[in-house]
Amino acid sequence: MKLKSLLLATLALSPLAQANMDIMTHHAYARATPPNAATSAVFAEIMNRSENDRVIVSASTEAAGKVELHDVIKEGDVMKMRQIESITVPANGKVELKPGSLHIMLFDLTQPLVEGEAIDVQITFANGQKQTFNAPIKKVMSGMKHHH
Numbered sequence: 001m002k003l004k005s006l007l008l009a010t011l012a013l014s015p016l017a018q019a020n021m022d023i024m025t026h027h028a029y030a031r032a033t034p035p036n037a038a039t040s041a042v043f044a045e046i047m048n049r050s051e052n053d054r055v056i057v058s059a060s061t062e063a064a065g066k067v068e069l070h071d072v073i074k075e076g077d078v079m080k081m082r083q084i085e086s087i088t089v090p091a092n093g094k095v096e097l098k099p100g101s102l103h104i105m106l107f108d109l110t111q112p113l114v115e116g117e118a119i120d121v122q123i124t125f126a127n128g129q130k131q132t133f134n135a136p137i138k139k140v141m142s143g144m145k146h147h148h
């Protein structure tokens with residue numbers, strides 16, 4: 001019993017265990033794709049319960065060959081996606097990745113994303129912390145108007 005409580009105390013004090021409890025991911029999902037689509041996107045609400053801003057610098061998933069962090073900006077009347085360097089999750093705050101706004105962009109999909117299945121997505125923070133969350137695949141109404 002003594003050993004067990006000692007182990008628990010050590011675990012609680014370890015910076016990694018501490019860090020992992022600071023970040024919580026809610027309502028994650030990935031956009032379902034038609035059979036030949038090469039791209040998709042992942043959305044989630046990411047909460048930071050620590051006293052420090054946390055900066056997401058990259059993301060990865062086995063479902064895609066390439067993953068980028070994206071934002072959507074308005075150029076005149078046209079909404080355009082662009083790659084961004086990082087996404088900051090403010091201290092004691094949250095950031096919402098959603099259609100028409102911040103998202104994790106998937107390129108070179110290794111297989112179609114089928115509604116009802118799920119993918120694992122790993123995000124990496126500037127401090128080296130990594131966090132994996134599960135994103136169920138859902139049909140998403142396009143939040144972005146496509147102008148041709």
Ligand SMILES: [Cu+2]
Nearest residue numbers: 070081103105
């Ligand atoms: Cu994008």
